[in-house]
Amino acid sequence: MLNYIIRRVLLMIPTLVAISVLIFIIIQLPPGDIITSRLQELQAEGQDISEEQIEALRARYNLNDPLHIQYFKWIGGILVGNMGYSVMYGQSVNNLIWERLGFTLLITFSATLLTWLIAFPVGVYSALRQYSVLDYAATLMAFVGLATPNFLLALVLMYLGYEWFGIAVGGLFSPEYASADWSMGKLGDLLAHLWIPAVVIGMGGTAGMVRIMRANLLDELGKPYVTTALAKGLHPIRLVIKYPLRIALNPFISTVGWMLPHLISGAAIIAVVLSLPTTGPLLLDSLKNQDMYLAGSFLLMLSALTVIGTLLSDILLAITDPRIRYE
Amino acid sequence: MSTEATDAPLIDVENLSVVIDRDEGVVRPLNGVSFRIDAGQAVGIVGESGCGKTMTSNALLRILPPGAKITSGHIRYRRKLDEQVVDLATIDSGSAEMRQIRGGDISMIFQEPMTAFSPVHTIHNQIAEMIQLHDPMDDQAARRRVVELLDLVGISGPDERADDYAFQLSGGMRQRAMIAMALASKPRLLIADEPTTALDVTVQARVLKLIQRLQRELGLALMLITHDLGVIAHTVEYVYVMYLGQVIEEGPVVEIFDNPAHPYTQALLHSIPSLTNKDKRLEPIEGSVPSAFALPTGCPFHTRCTKQVGDKCKRQMPAHVEVSKGHYASCFIHTEEGS
Ligand SMILES: Nc1ncnc2c1ncn2[C@@H]1O[C@H](COP(=O)(O)OP(=O)(O)OP(=O)(O)O)[C@@H](O)[C@H]1O
Ligand code: SF4
Ligand SMILES: [Mg+2]
Numbered sequence: 063m064l065n066y067i068i069r070r071v072l073l074m075i076p077t078l079v080a081i082s083v084l085i086f087i088i089i090q091l092p093p094g095d096i097i098t099s100r101l102q103e104l105q106a107e108g109q110d111i112s113e114e115q116i117e118a119l120r121a122r123y124n125l126n127d128p129l130h131i132q133y134f135k136w137i138g139g140i141l142v143g144n145m146g147y148s149v150m151y152g153q154s155v156n157n158l159i160w161e162r163l164g165f166t167l168l169i170t171f172s173a174t175l176l177t178w179l180i181a182f183p184v185g186v187y188s189a190l191r192q193y194s195v196l197d198y199a200a201t202l203m204a205f206v207g208l209a210t211p212n213f214l215l216a217l218v219l220m221y222l223g224y225e226w227f228g229i230a231v232g233g234l235f236s237p238e239y240a241s242a243d244w245s246m247g248k249l250g251d252l253l254a255h256l257w258i259p260a261v262v263i264g265m266g267g268t269a270g271m272v273r274i275m276r277a278n279l280l281d282e283l284g285k286p287y288v289t290t291a292l293a294k295g296l297h298p299i300r301l302v303i304k305y306p307l308r309i310a311l312n313p314f315i316s317t318v319g320w321m322l323p324h325l326i327s328g329a330a331i332i333a334v335v336l337s338l339p340t341t342g343p344l345l346l347d348s349l350k351n352q353d354m355y356l357a358g359s360f361l362l363m364l365s366a367l368t369v370i371g372t373l374l375s376d377i378l379l380a381i382t383d384p385r386i387r388y389e
Numbered sequence: 390m391s392t393e394a395t396d397a398p399l400i401d402v403e404n405l406s407v408v409i410d411r412d413e414g415v416v417r418p419l420n421g422v423s424f425r426i427d428a429g430q431a432v433g434i435v436g437e438s439g440c441g442k443t444m445t446s447n448a449l450l451r452i453l454p455p456g457a458k459i460t461s462g463h464i465r466y467r468r469k470l471d472e473q474v475v476d477l478a479t480i481d482s483g484s485a486e487m488r489q490i491r492g493g494d495i496s497m498i499f500q501e502p503m504t505a506f507s508p509v510h511t512i513h514n515q516i517a518e519m520i521q522l523h524d525p526m527d528d529q530a531a532r533r534r535v536v537e538l539l540d541l542v543g544i545s546g547p548d549e550r551a552d553d554y555a556f557q558l559s560g561g562m563r564q565r566a567m568i569a570m571a572l573a574s575k576p577r578l579l580i581a582d583e584p585t586t587a588l589d590v591t592v593q594a595r596v597l598k599l600i601q602r603l604q605r606e607l608g609l610a611l612m613l614i615t616h617d618l619g620v621i622a623h624t625v626e627y628v629y630v631m632y633l634g635q636v637i638e639e640g641p642v643v644e645i646f647d648n649p650a651h652p653y654t655q656a657l658l659h660s661i662p663s664l665t666n667k668d669k670r671l672e673p674i675e676g677s678v679p680s681a682f683a684l685p686t687g688c689p690f691h692t693r694c695t696k697q698v699g700d701k702c703k704r705q706m707p708a709h710v711e712v713s714k715g716h717y718a719s720c721f722i723h724t725e726e727g728s
Contacts, residue, residue, distance in 0.1 A: 286504040292452045295491035
C-alpha cells in the first residue's frame with residue numbers, strides 16, 4: 063500500500079512538469095501580449111507613453127527574455143509561492159487568488175454538503191423501493207433538475223429572494239457589510255446570502271447524483287453476493303448497509319478526484335450571474351484578457367488539483383476496494 | 390400451524406407453485422413441484438436450464454426475486470430448534486423465525502463462488518458473520534471456528550487463507566470456502582445449486598467428492614441441483630427430474646439411469662456424454678424449452694416429445710404414477726399400461 067502511494071506520488075512529478083510546460087506554451091500562443099493591448103488602450107485614451115516606460119513594463123513582466131527563461135522564471139516563482147503579477151488588476155496574483163479561493167471553498171463545500179444530504183438518502187430509497195410512487199417522484203424531480211439550466215434557477219431564486227425576503231441578492235454580502243470587518247452581523251449576512259449559490263450549484267449535482275446512486279445500488283442489489291447474504295439469514299437492512307451500499311459507494315469516491323479542480327473553475331457562469339467573489343469569473347476574465355500570469359497560475363492550479371485529486375481518490379479507492387489494492 | 394411429528398421427512402414440498410408478476414406478463418416458473426428429503430438423505434434435482442431448479446431452492450428459503458409469490462402448496466420443514474414442523478410456504482418471509490432457518494437450518498452453495506462472495510470483505514469476515522448470526526460468540530472463538538471450517542474443507546494454511554479475499558483464491562478453493570461457510574452453522578439441509586458448473590473439469594470431481602464426504606460424515610441432507618446427470622450418478626440416492634416447473638419423473642438413481650420412464654428423461658440421458666458412450670453421437674433434445682410466460686396445455690413436454698400417444702398429450706395432464714417400486718413418472722405411456 064505504501065509502495066503504491068510512493069510510486070503514484072513520484073509519477074506525479076513528471077506529469078506536473080509536462081503540464082506546466084504545456085500551459086506555458088498555451089498562454090503564449092495567442093498573437094500579441096497584454097502589454098501591447100494595454101498600450102493600445104492607453105494610446106486610445108490619448109495618453110503618451112515613452113519608450114522607456116514600455117521597456118520598463120516589458121522588463122517587469124520578463125517579456126524580453128527568451129521563452130525558456132520566461133518559463134523558468136515563472137515556474138521558479140511559483141515554487142517559492144510567488145505566482146507573478148496581474149497586469150489587468152495591477153496586483154500580485156497571490157493577492158487576487160487567496161481571498162476568492164476561500165469564498166469558493168465555502169460555497170462549493172456548502173453545495174456539496176447539500177448535494178450529499180439530499181442525493182444519498184433519496185438515491186438509496188429509490189433503489190430499495192424501485193418503481194414505488196416516491197421513486198417515480200424522485201425520478202421526475204431529478205430529470206427536471208437535470209434539465210433546468212443552473213443560471214435560470216439562479217435568476218428565479220434571486221427574484222424570489224428579493225420578493226420574499228427583501229435581500230439584495232447577488233454577491234455574498236449586503237452592501238453595508240461588504241467592506242466591513244468580520245462581526246456576528248456580517249456572518250449572519252453571509253449565511254443569508256450563501257444559501258442561494260449553495261442551492262443553485264448543489265441542484266444540478268443533486269439530480270445527477272440521485273440517478274447515479276440509484277443505478278449503482280440497483281446494480282449491486284442484483285449481484286449474487288446479496289443472495290448469499292440473504293441465504294445466511296442476515297437481516298435485510300443490515301445486509302444492504304454492509305454489502306451493496308458499501309460497494310455502491312466506490313464510484314462516488316472516484317468523483318472526489320474531479321471535485322477539487324471543480325472548486326476553482328466550477329460554476330463560473332453562476333458566479334457571474336450571482337456576482338459572487340469567487341475564482342470562476344476571475345479565471346474567465348484572465349483568459350479573455352491574456353493576463354498571462356494570472357491565467358497561467360490558475361490553469362496550473364487546476365491541473366495540479368486534478369492530479370492531486372485523482373491521486374487522492376485512487377488512494378481512497380485502494381483503501382476501500384481490495385480488488386484495486388491487490389492488482 | 391406447527392405440529393409435532395418427529396418421524397416426518399426433514400422437508401416435504403407439496404404442490405408448490407410460484408408466479409412472478411412482470412410488466413411483460415406473468416411468468417410461471419414453478420407449477421406444482423413436489424418432492425421430499427429425509428434427514429441425512431442425498432437427493433438430486435435435474436433438469437435443463439430454466440426448468441425452475443434455482444427457483445425451487447430459493448422458494449425453500451423464501452428469497453424469491455421481487456414480484457415473485459408462492460401461490461399454492463406447502464413446504465413442511467422439521468426445524469432444528471424444537472423439532473416442530475413449520476410450513477415455510479406460509480411463514481412470514483421477513484420474520485426472525487425465517488431468518489433463523491436461513492443458514493442455520495438450511496444453507497446454500499452457489500454456482501459462482503467468485504460472485505457469491507462479497508468482493509470487498511475477507512473470507513473470514515463473511516464466514517464469521519454466518520457463525521455469529523446463528524450462534525453468538527466472541528470474535529476469537531469465531532476466528533477459531535472459521536479456521537477449523539477452512540481446514541475441514543481441505544484448504545491448506547487456513548489461518549492465512551482466512552484473511553484472503555475471494556478473488557485471491559483459485560476457483561476450487563473459493564468453492565471450498567463457500568462450502569465451509571454453508572456448514573458454519575451446522576445446518577440440517579445443504580442445497581448445492583450447480584456447485585461444480587463454474588469450475589475447471591479437473592477440480593469438479595474433487596469438489597463433488599468433498600461435498601459427498603461431508604454430507605456423509607456430518608449426516609446432512611443434501612439437495613444437489615444440476616443440469617448434468619453425470620454429476621449426480623455417484624453422489625445421490627434419489628433423483629427428481631424437473632421440466633417447466635414440475636417434477637415429471639422421480640426414482641432411485643440407478644432406476645433413473647437404467648430404466649428412465651419419461652421420454653424427457655430418456656432424451657436427457659441421450660444428450661449427455663459419458664465415459665461409456667464417448668464416441669457415440671450425442672442427441673440434443675429436439676426443439677426448445679417453451680417460455681415460462683406461455684406454458685403449453687396438457688403434458689408440458691408435448692411440444693418436443695417424439696413419443697406422443699395421441700391427442701390427450703396436448704389436452705390432459707398425465708398423472709404421476711408409480712412405474713416400478715419407488716419410481717414415478719408423469720406420462721400417458723405409463724398410465725396406458727396401467728389401465
Ligand atoms: N427474476 C425473474 N423474473 C422473471 N422470470 C424469472 C426470474 N428468475 C427466473 N425466472 C424464470 O423462471 C424460470 C426458472 O428459472 P430458474 O432460475 O429457477 O431456472 P434453473 O432451472 O435454475 O436454470 P439454470 O440451470 O439456468 O440455473 C425461467 O424460465 C426463468 O426465465
Ligand atoms: S404424456 Fe405424451 S407428450 Fe407427454 S411425455 Fe408422455 S408421451 Fe410425450
Ligand atoms: Mg439455476
